[in-house]
Amino acid sequence: MAERETHESDYVPYFLHKGKYPGALGWLLATDHKRIGLLYLACIATFFSVAVIIGVIMRINMLPGHVILTAQQYNAAFTLHGIIMVFLVVIPAVPTIFGNFFLPILIGGRDMIFPRLNLFTWYLFVLGAVLALVSVFFGGGAVDTGWTFYVPFSLKTTVNVPLAVFAVFILGMSSILTGINIVTTVHQLRAPGMGFFRMPLSVWGFYATAWVQILATPIIGITMLLVVMERLFGIGVFDPAKGGDPLLYQHLFWIYSHPAVYIMILPAMGVISDIFPVFSRKNIYGYKMIAFSSLAIASVGSLVWGHHMYVSGQSDTAGIIFSLLTFLVAVPSAIKVFNWLATMYKGSIQVEPPFLYALSFIFLFSIGGLTGLFLGALSPNVQLHNTYFVVAHFHYVIFGGMGFGLAAAVHYWFPKMTGKMYNKPLSVVAWLVVFVGFNIFYFPMFILGWEGMPRRYYDYLPQFATLHQVASIGSFIMVAGLVLVAGNLLRGLVAGARAPANPWGGATLEWTLPSPPGQEDFEEIPVITHGPYEFDKKESGA
């Protein structure tokens, strides 16, 4: 496919394009998928920073002898950290930022199929975030239930639970609509010749995720509404004092919240599947296997929620079935890792910054996944449930997996989105600091949990002091690294060198566009004649 050069006559970068509305309105009323992607990016980056700061405050509090919060403030802190990270950052990030920006381009369309609906999801997202924020300051104080809102505690506590869970309901609506938009776009807007098996694997990731968003999110929405009604009108669905069932709440909560883990990780795995071939200059090994394993994870993954409840009082038989299914869903994830490694075999590998993040993704995600086997197994779970082991496990999966996947995506697509290049040596240094800090931060938590340190503890027994101290120090290193990463990217945005159209030599459609793309993406809708990872071999080392 011929590369279009940036000097073409009518080309204007999308962010300079003059639309119907001038200035800020041009952004706030934008229906262009790229602008909406950036609107999401701005919000999510802000929320992420807030949640990281709350996290650091908690880590300072856990330093031996540095108590700076009251117990109530600490409980509110981990609740807010969880709510913000889960509902405002991790679940939406990859689909809304990169799904919006790149999905239409990757399949050769010009926009999402429902552009105004797309903008509406952003407003719902902002509304949900504002409600969550308001709930912190009004009506009884910041929620102290943990992001899981377990009943009956969430029915009894005096803080503003109704508003906070209502915010989650609104965020869920946003997520469902995004899912519908993505599924429909993939079905309707693929360019001529772009069969399902010519789609880049990132598109498969977005697609599988979108189905989970559509099917699972209504359950959390309704559950949250039931909590509101229980609090306001005492309807007695969950409250045992009124004949309700607290375990019913846990089932409903996890029926959504376990699949939510896949909403978090699948799109990141998709992006990783795009990055491996590019930097190995080789077709992905086992395209169909990876695509189908995404679907397998999305479907079997919706049947394993009870692994959060082995010791909750659910029936032992249920626990046994959930454990078996949990182990089966581990297999497609393992397959993906093997496929990525096989893609490197006999490749021509360039370890550029995005690939560095992709490789560390595999390392961290593997640790996260393997420790998931401890928790999926019945008897070890009885020991490790609700301890720091779990905290470490999901931070390895979500931050190490999804987070590093997101960072890989940022470093991969940054030149395309901005038309600029960040400083590569500095980005390697920043990566190293984050990576080292991350492991010093979270690895000790596995040991803490194994030794019996429960999670959500404001205070701890003296024997846990040393490892808590190590973890806190690690967190400071990691955050310093995050600041470096952000600083380097911002510097690149303002003062970076101009990026060429195809800096990494990728073969997917976004690299056929100028960096940054123009308003219409494609002047002419391309006709697809080959798969997404068929590189020009001689061009190796671009």
Place this chain on the structure above:
Amino acid sequence: MATSTGVVDGALIYILAMSVLLLFLIVFFMIYFAVRYRASRNPVPSELPESPLIEAIWVIVPTLLVTTMFIYGLTGFRFLRSAPANSLVVKVYARQWSWLFEYDNGKKSADLIVPLGKNVRCELISADVIHGFYVPAFRIQQDAVPGLATYAWFNATTMGSYYILCSQYCGRRHSAMIAKLIVVPPDQFEAWRQGKKIEFTGASYANMPAGERLLYERGCVSCHSLEDNKMMGPPFKGLFGSQVVVTTAGVQRTVVADSAYIHKSIVDPGADIVSGFPNTMPPSKDVVSEDEIGRIISYLKGLK
């Protein structure tokens, strides 16, 4: 330690060993490929034809491996979930934010005292929110859910004192909801259970005056200060005989905190709600007897 300790550790160490092996292989190949096939050394990549055999191996080997883990976990779980019929039964009352253990003869204790080498079945009861009964050293954990009967069991194999922690988040003093599990020789246990006064080493509230000790043992002090600072509930210092503003069935009135009032506040805390405080005090009729309420009241009388 207990018999369950070894059972759980076996499965855990098996999974650990397999995981370390897998992680090692993954990292090894990742680094090896990145170095061996770096662009400067291998400028022209060669495509690898897809091999159904390799792919079948990738599916079958991990599936078999995780099946062994599942089975190992399952056998341990079966063990943990089947308390022998001859077990000593202890009722465990979990409440915000304390534990109370009651033996079959009605003997109550703030620490779980158990005989060495006997099967002990803990029946978990919660009066308010969900708590987690967690003994790290014995590798056992089970939630206490209001309105649902749950249990955990163990057989202690070494003497000593171990922590009982609350593992299910339950509010402000969740991390302080700690009791001791003390394993003692069976004859001493039996004497103690029959009412003989023995202070076991490691007991939580040893050497405390009787009235005060009761407030500690029954968890009252996690909400009520014996000084005059406000915690979750009103402070106890100077309470007896003072004027208290309360809401009774929606109507505000002022009452004198006499014996009858305090008695009612303990058995039916929702009846008179002290103004400025939420109605969160758990009903205490299960955990304090009439006789004990009397002792609490006379202690409060003296707390000026």
